[in-house]
Amino acid sequence: MLSLRLAKERWSAWPLIVLPLGVLEYVSGEHPDWALVAWVVPLLWLLFFHHTRPLVGYGVGLLGLTLVYSTQHTVNILEGTSFHVTNLVFAATYLLPFLLTRTLMQRVAPAGRWLLLPLGAVSVEYVLALGPNGTWGSVGYSQQNLYLRQLTACTGIYGLTFLLYATASLLFEALGYWRVGQRAGRPLRLAAGLLVVCFTLGWLRLQQQAPVRASVRVLGLTFQDARSWPWFQQLVGSPSLTLRHDRRQIRQKAVAAHRYYLTQTQHWVRRYHPRWVIWQEAALVVYWPDYAAFAARNARFAAAEKLYLGVTYFLVDERFPAQPGTNHLTIFSPQGQVLYDYAKNKPVDGMEPALAAQQPPTLFQIDRIRYTGAICADFDYPSIIRHAGMANIVFAPAADWPGIGELHARMAATRAVENGFALFRITSHGTSSLTTAYGETRNSQQHLSPTVQALLATVPVQPVWTPYHAWGDFFAWLCLGGFFLLAGSRHWLFSCHRSSLPAYKERRSSD
Structure with missing residues (x-):
């Protein structure tokens, strides 16, 4: 009972x-x-x-x-x-x-x-x-x-x-x-x-907190205006164009978009005079035979403006998107050299036709400041970003959608606290931000408007050791x-x- x-x-x-x-x-x-x-x-x-x-x-x-x-x-x-x-x-x-x-x-x-x-x-x-x-x-x-x-x-x-x-x-x-x-x-x-x-x-x-020993001026740019080419939607979302059948038209569009982005970058650089410029994730699509000319334009621009330029692009062949491409962040130095080339480790399954790279983030050093970068969803995986734990500044180009903007920015910021680095995250259709090694948000901006938007930030350099990274x-x-x-x-x-x-x-x- x-x-x-x-x-x-x-x-x-x-x-x-x-x-x-x-x-x-x-x-x-x-x-x-x-x-x-x-x-x-x-x-x-x-x-x-x-x-x-x-x-x-x-x-x-x-x-x-x-x-x-x-x-x-x-x-x-x-x-x-x-x-x-x-x-x-x-x-x-x-x-x-x-x-x-x-x-x-x-x-x-x-x-x-x-x-x-x-x-x-x-x-x-x-x-x-x-x-x-x-x-x-x-x-x-x-x-x-x-x-x-x-x-x-x-x-x-x-x-x-x-x-x-x-x-x-x-x-x-x-x-x-x-x-x-x-x-x-x-x-x-x-x-x-x-x-x-x-x-x-x-x-x-x-x-x-560890004292700030230096600072770096960084400019992030997102290209979402009417003249920006929404290549991802055309080639992947609703393939009205294909490289196999519309190769010439796509190559012309890609070159025109690249030149437009460089023109916009020059405008913002001469307005704010940053040392670094980082673009949003996957700003361009680059066809393999055009890569050398693409790289040469970026190198000349970085040398002419005397800055470090981080460009983002999908590198593809004519079978794309049936044959996945690779999602890149490439940084050009003021001497016109490729300083860092990274391919995304964790493409979004079912949404992003890209091959997963196997090389985690690596460090490079300029004026005793250690840098590295990774792309968007890579920051959802603590084991990948731990490789960036010895860096002072980490760049994170990304592409979100409004429904996850704030949450995804918070997830990436958590990696900064776990590993003790400053994080500069620039994203289209989401929330861009600068987060210190202690999780403090110094700059934050919604990049949702159909315009070219800029986020300018002075990134602090604080050498911070964390038990999690160790x-x-x-x-x-x-x-x-x-x-x-x-x-x-x-x-x-x-x-x-x-x-x-x-x-x-x-x-x-x-x-």
């Missing part, structure tokens, strides 16, 4: 949680910068799973969350089957830590139960980050507080994920005590202690190992009795 009564209690309670969960998940998708929502939602999911059987709760949650994601076409712009499959995968992996926590809760000693969710969440996020989507979907990116973001210099983005879920898990434990009329001092003190320590250490790190994903591995250790042992590292928390005694008796 007790088991039947408890089952009825569970089934009568969970529908009351579904509505606020759906609303908050929708809000967090539409407004990923609403950081407070990310602290509330995990607690509600814990309550939801607590009032359902594990697989039933997972199925209901998966259906509801997939429906919520299906309304947010501005974030996921894939179409057809790819759109729905992507939503389903993100929903399934997002809910997996809650399912694991609910399933394993009775196998773990009471003192360690609160660790199940944060350890499981970090483990799932880390395993997913090794796949084709990188760190997309990490709840850690929801946090913009500058003090908390300093945590990523030690733990990577996974430290923020751990903190969010640990706080929710401890509050859930406190609710379990309150439910049976007992005091919840221990979990509340522990949650408050975690937050105080993280905020305090972040504040101290910002107070003890030790990599040690925290994620620690969480992964801790989760398996916790899940595989009934008593973990604690010497405790067979009794459980009051909130769960009632449930164990019903089983």
